[in-house]
Amino acid sequence: LREVLIPKEEGSPQFLAPEPLPEDYTGVIVDASGLGLRPALAPKVLDEEGHEVYGTKFAKWEKVLKVGLVGYASNLKEAKADPRVGDKPLVVEAIRVSGKGKTDPVISSEDALRIHALAKVKPVLAECRVVFVTEEVVR
Secondary structure, eight states, rough: OOOSSSOOSSSSOOOOOSSOOSOOOOOEEEEEETTTTOOOOOOOOOOOTHHHHGGGGOOHHHHHHHHOOOOOHHHHHHHHGGGOOOSEEEEEEEEEEETTTTTTTEEEEHHHHHHHHHHHHHHHTTTTOOEEEOOOOOO
């Protein structure tokens, strides 16, 4: 049943960044305010060229099942207060949304490199320490 709800992707994730990020960030917030992003069970974060920056293949499957791939917040203040991203999250802005249901935020290629640089030194992606900011939050 879980594979039907959230398909497990095989293979290793392809990290885009060659060097680790020097900052000591504890999670990632993708601010998609005003872009019409819709919540989903298995969204992806994409860069401007369409490369996957984050999705099910970057996360530990057990963690996805326990907490979900991403958290959702209705504003940046709420997102920063979410324990999922810790006390010093990296905040990036989505530039548009993609996907059939407008579920996948698209970020700049520069921000994609920053996220992957962070993931090289901290398991923020593997541990699903990601929150999306959108007006449409289902509780």
